[in-house]
Amino acid sequence: MPNTPDYSWPAPEKRRVIGKRLSRLDGAMKASGRAKYSYDIQRPGMLYAVLLGCPHAHARLTSIDTSAAEKSPGVAAIELMAKPGEEFQYAGSEIAAVAAETEDQARDAARKIKAEYEVLPHFVNEQDLKNAGNHAKASGEQTTGDPDQALKEADVVSEGFYGLPVLTHCTLETHGQVVEWKGDQIDYWPSTQNVSGIGPELAKALEVQPANVHTHMDVVGGAFGSKFSPDRWGEACARLSKQAGGKPVKLFLDRATEFAIAGNRPSFYAKIKTAAKKDGLMTVWDAETWGTGGYGGVNLPSGQFPYVFRKVPNVRFRHTSVAVNAAMQRAWRAPNNPQLSYLTCTAMEDLAAKLNMDAVEFFTKNASLTTQPQVYRAQLAKAAELARWKELWHPRGSETGPVKRGLGIGVNTWFGLGHTSNCRTTIHPDGSVEVELGSQDLGTGTRTVIAIVAAESLGLPVSGVEVKIGDNKYPMSEASGGSTTVGGVSASTRKSTMNALEKLYAAAAPALGVQPDQLEAADGKIQVKGDPTKSLSWKAACQKLGTNSIVEMGLNNQRGPGGLISGGVGGVQIADVSVDTETGIVKMNRLIAVQDCGLVINPKTAESQVFGACIMSICGALMEERIMDSQTGRFLNSDMEFYKVAGIGDVGEIVVHMNTEPEYDKRGVIGLGEPPAIGGLAAIANAVTNAIGVRISVLPLTPAKVLAALEGRKA
Amino acid sequence: MSSIKEPDLEPKPKGRVSRRGFIRGVSLGGGAVGSGVLEKVAEAQPVANVAGPGPVAITLRINGKPHKLSVEPRVTLLDALRDRLNITGAKKVCDRGSCGACTVILGGKAVYACAILAIEAQDQDIQTVESLTAEGKPPHPLVQAFVQNDAQQCGFCTPGFVMAGKALLAENPNPSLEQVEQGLSGNICRCGTYMGLRKAVLQASKEMKGAGNA
Numbered sequence: 025m026p027n028t029p030d031y032s033w034p035a036p037e038k039r040r041v042i043g044k045r046l047s048r049l050d051g052a053m054k055a056s057g058r059a060k061y062s063y064d065i066q067r068p069g070m071l072y073a074v075l076l077g078c079p080h081a082h083a084r085l086t087s088i089d090t091s092a093a094e095k096s097p098g099v100a101a102i103e104l105m106a107k108p109g110e111e112f113q114y115a116g117s118e119i120a121a122v123a124a125e126t127e128d129q130a131r132d133a134a135r136k137i138k139a140e141y142e143v144l145p146h147f148v149n150e151q152d153l154k155n156a157g158n159h160a161k162a163s164g165e166q167t168t169g170d171p172d173q174a175l176k177e178a179d180v181v182s183e184g185f186y187g188l189p190v191l192t193h194c195t196l197e198t199h200g201q202v203v204e205w206k207g208d209q210i211d212y213w214p215s216t217q218n219v220s221g222i223g224p225e226l227a228k229a230l231e232v233q234p235a236n237v238h239t240h241m242d243v244v245g246g247a248f249g250s251k252f253s254p255d256r257w258g259e260a261c262a263r264l265s266k267q268a269g270g271k272p273v274k275l276f277l278d279r280a281t282e283f284a285i286a287g288n289r290p291s292f293y294a295k296i297k298t299a300a301k302k303d304g305l306m307t308v309w310d311a312e313t314w315g316t317g318g319y320g321g322v323n324l325p326s327g328q329f330p331y332v333f334r335k336v337p338n339v340r341f342r343h344t345s346v347a348v349n350a351a352m353q354r355a356w357r358a359p360n361n362p363q364l365s366y367l368t369c370t371a372m373e374d375l376a377a378k379l380n381m382d383a384v385e386f387f388t389k390n391a392s393l394t395t396q397p398q399v400y401r402a403q404l405a406k407a408a409e410l411a412r413w414k415e416l417w418h419p420r421g422s423e424t425g426p427v428k429r430g431l432g433i434g435v436n437t438w439f440g441l442g443h444t445s446n447c448r449t450t451i452h453p454d455g456s457v458e459v460e461l462g463s464q465d466l467g468t469g470t471r472t473v474i475a476i477v478a479a480e481s482l483g484l485p486v487s488g489v490e491v492k493i494g495d496n497k498y499p500m501s502e503a504s505g506g507s508t509t510v511g512g513v514s515a516s517t518r519k520s521t522m523n524a525l526e527k528l529y530a531a532a533a534p535a536l537g538v539q540p541d542q543l544e545a546a547d548g549k550i551q552v553k554g555d556p557t558k559s560l561s562w563k564a565a566c567q568k569l570g571t572n573s574i575v576e577m578g579l580n581n582q583r584g585p586g587g588l589i590s591g592g593v594g595g596v597q598i599a600d601v602s603v604d605t606e607t608g609i610v611k612m613n614r615l616i617a618v619q620d621c622g623l624v625i626n627p628k629t630a631e632s633q634v635f636g637a638c639i640m641s642i643c644g645a646l647m648e649e650r651i652m653d654s655q656t657g658r659f660l661n662s663d664m665e666f667y668k669v670a671g672i673g674d675v676g677e678i679v680v681h682m683n684t685e686p687e688y689d690k691r692g693v694i695g696l697g698e699p700p701a702i703g704g705l706a707a708i709a710n711a712v713t714n715a716i717g718v719r720i721s722v723l724p725l726t727p728a729k730v731l732a733a734l735e736g737r738k739a
Numbered sequence: 740m741s742s743i744k745e746p747d748l749e750p751k752p753k754g755r756v757s758r759r760g761f762i763r764g765v766s767l768g769g770g771a772v773g774s775g776v777l778e779k780v781a782e783a784q785p786v787a788n789v790a791g792p793g794p795v796a797i798t799l800r801i802n803g804k805p806h807k808l809s810v811e812p813r814v815t816l817l818d819a820l821r822d823r824l825n826i827t828g829a830k831k832v833c834d835r836g837s838c839g840a841c842t843v844i845l846g847g848k849a850v851y852a853c854a855i856l857a858i859e860a861q862d863q864d865i866q867t868v869e870s871l872t873a874e875g876k877p878p879h880p881l882v883q884a885f886v887q888n889d890a891q892q893c894g895f896c897t898p899g900f901v902m903a904g905k906a907l908l909a910e911n912p913n914p915s916l917e918q919v920e921q922g923l924s925g926n927i928c929r930c931g932t933y934m935g936l937r938k939a940v941l942q943a944s945k946e947m948k949g950a951g952n953a
Contacts, residue, residue, distance in 0.1 A: 034772060051886035052872075054898075055886055055894070055897050055901055056828070056868060056869070056871055056901075057867065057869050057871075057897075058869070060827065064830075072822070123810065126811075126814075126822065127818065194929055195893075196927075196929050197830070245893050246893045246929050415904055467892030618874070628889050632889045635932070635934045636931030640931055663835055664833035664835065665835065670933075671923075671926075671930060672919075672920045672922070672924060672926075673920040673924055678934055
């Protein structure tokens with residue numbers, strides 16, 4: 025029997041592949057346009073389908089007549105997704121799906137469906153709570169300590185109003201799929217972050233056996249938390265295929281529909297009162313909050329507010345959930361954390377200004393209120409150094425001249441760990457290696473990370489390993505959510521490859537005249553530990569397998585820390601902006617991100633994650649918002665012209681510092697997709713306030729709002 | 740030199756392009772939440788002497804190769820490439836000329852394929868991202884620079900950026916950082932790969948100098 029292998033990560037100085045800056049393996053395929061996203065899938069005889077949505081923000085369907093649509097040229101099938109009498113809570117609610125020979129024909133036909141509605145009253149704008157009436161529902165109140173007494177005893181009290189609007193995911197590949205339902209077999213090409221799990225979900229909706237759904241997806245054009253489930257359009261697409269006698273059907277949402285119904289990030293607004301003693305230590309956090317995540321409202325996540333600075337002794341909050349006539353929220357990159365970080369760090373920087381304290385000093389002082397004071401203190405110091413804080417920071421509003429520079433801080437935390445992941449490693453007698461997981465690469469670099477871990481274990485170059493993901497035939501790996509993928513797949517891959525290697529040692533040992541436990545894999549060889557002259561090439565060692573391949577599994581257990589992975593990171597962002605007080609334009613100079621993420625498997629793609637997360641924060645701080653029209657209940661800017669996200673000239677410089685010191689590295693692998701997407705909002709908002717001397721309460725910080733704030737009026 | 744310099748959304752007075760078909764082409768995607776206003780305008784404006792509305796035979800010269808196909812006049816170049824010819828490097832993202840993911844080079848100029856009708860793209864060279872790689876040949880320096888500088892994450896916007904970069908370098912082989920930003924400002928990336936994108940195009944401009952493969 026082989027020994028139980030030592031799965032632990034090699035010591036930093038012994039790593040051959042882990043920690044090297046490797047280019048992503050699917051890079052050339054993507055950049056050359058040859059990668060096939062699900063939206064790109066073409067099948068023989070494929071039909072194109074579109075959705076018909078309810079045009080009203082709140083309405084009841086009274087009748088629906090598809091007879092004209094059925095006769096429309098090219099139409100192959102129509103699937104009703106609603107019944108007369110059904111009430112819809114948001115514009116875009118699915119009414120029907122139509123499949124035709126071309127997408128244009130499908131749209132022509134959808135337009136010929138006669139749907140009549142009883143229009144009902146709607147409510148879509150929640151920022152002003154007093155307008156919400158019975159759409160508002162008290163949902164949670166909590167007091168710890170004695171806030172009233174502590175307010176009396178405080179040296180300084182600060183009060184403010186802060187808020188962030190609803191954002192959407194705006195994944196560049198919209199949501200959708202190709203489905204081919206022939207007989208009892210379903211071939212399914214979704215755009216998803218859940219390759220192993222989405223097929224069984226579709227099967228459940230269609231009442232077929234999960235084993236009959238074969239899910240394929242090589243690459244996905246963005247997900248950010250919005251693509252876990254098949255959705256109602258996935259089910260409709262499958263039913264259209266069945267209706268059309270098993271012809272494949274492609275249904276991808278158009279952009280306006282994606283904006284309206286395929287997920288969004290909840291808004292939060294807060295009136296916050298904070299207080300401190302003269303030394304700067306916060307003593308009170310008293311907040312009234314509200315927000316919306318669509319027709320179901322939104323709760324304030326328990327135990328997360330104030331954010332990070334959890335140990336403020338006297339805390340009170342009352343939350344009101346507001347229901348609006350809009351589609352429901354979905355997980356949005358670090359659900360709720362960017363909002364809570366923004367509300368917390370802006371109120372804190374206002375308190376610091378009132379104390380006449382340097383903000384870095386204030387946040388450092390209050391690090392004792394976090395669960396990781398030493399991490400945040402060190403990160404604040406590092407971020408301040410990189411931002412040249414001492415040289416560039418000045419008290420709020422003290423800059424002169426028309427263009428004013430400002431600096432501000434935001435913080436993050438994230439749980440991480442690793443999802444459940446199974447990996448199967450096959451070593452063939454010809455020396456080839458397959459590593460298979462039912463996982464997905466959202467552009468985070470998962471495919472490359474798996475190859476690096478496998479190559480490190482087996483002593484091979486990355487090119488010696490073939491990674492296979494994106495198919496539910498491969499062993500189950502959970503959905504990519506919560507930054508748990510890198511933890512899950514790196515641990516399962518490590519275990520699986522080390523298990524396989526153990527079997528290879530057993531096969532190779534006789535030829536080298538030693539026991540299997542005397543062997544190691546390095547530099548494309550199986551060699552005797554401490555004596556590299558006694559070795560077999562990888563290929564020669566594999567030939568000893570005769571005709572039988574080695575097939576070994578590896579499992580990362582549900583979320584538990586297993587020595588290979590960890591969770592619970594901290595990070596600090598500092599923004600450096602210049603505000604033109606004549607135009608109101610905020611220019612990003614630099615955004616500094618100091619981030620802890622344990623052992624970094626591929627610094628190149630890890631840095632890209634942080635760059636991207638910071639840029640998403642710039643979008644949210646300066647441009648993005650869902651604008652709803654109170655009169656019509658419509659999403660006014662549901663297109664990429666007026667739903668603003670940053671372009672290449674909007675982002676300034678981004679400086680990333682990863683904490684790779686031994687005390688971080690030894691924690692093992694931790695996910696990185698979400699934590700750096702959290703603190704940037706507050707950092708940028710605080711920097712703008714620092715520059716112009718006035719707090720703009722509600723993001724995004726558009727030129728109109730900057731000018732209005734400077735004139736002392738509401739934008 | 741092409742007569743089409745930019746994606747042109749101005750209604751054309753008379754010609755081969757049906758105004759009705761054109762408006763339907765650009766307004767159709769409104770789909771689930773479409774307003775219906777443009778359609779009404781279109782219904783009210785019949786135009787004589789136009790192609791269509793039924794399919795017309797056209798030839799598109801894509802990456803040096805002629806492709807014969809039959810499309811309704813309202814079909815965009817993007818839909819013709821993707822749905823009729825299975826040339827899917829250009830992506831459908833906004834379908835309204837806002838994001839650049841469908842960028843191709845038409846008559847030497849970078850254009851949004853979603854904002855041009857297929858019938859308008861005849862008689863000109865259409866270059867798509869697929870032209871930058873060929874079996875057995877090393878990829879174009881731009882593709883390599885994108886990979887080396889990790890100028891992509893999910894990759895859905897990437898082919899559009901590659902083509903915008905290619906058009907930029909053809910016009911200005913030695914751009915400054917500011918000119919790179921200007922040249923790529925018609926494209927949007929949601930993952931936030933701009934740091935790598937800047938470096939990639941600057942690196943490619945250096946590598947392409949004198950190589951004669953701009």
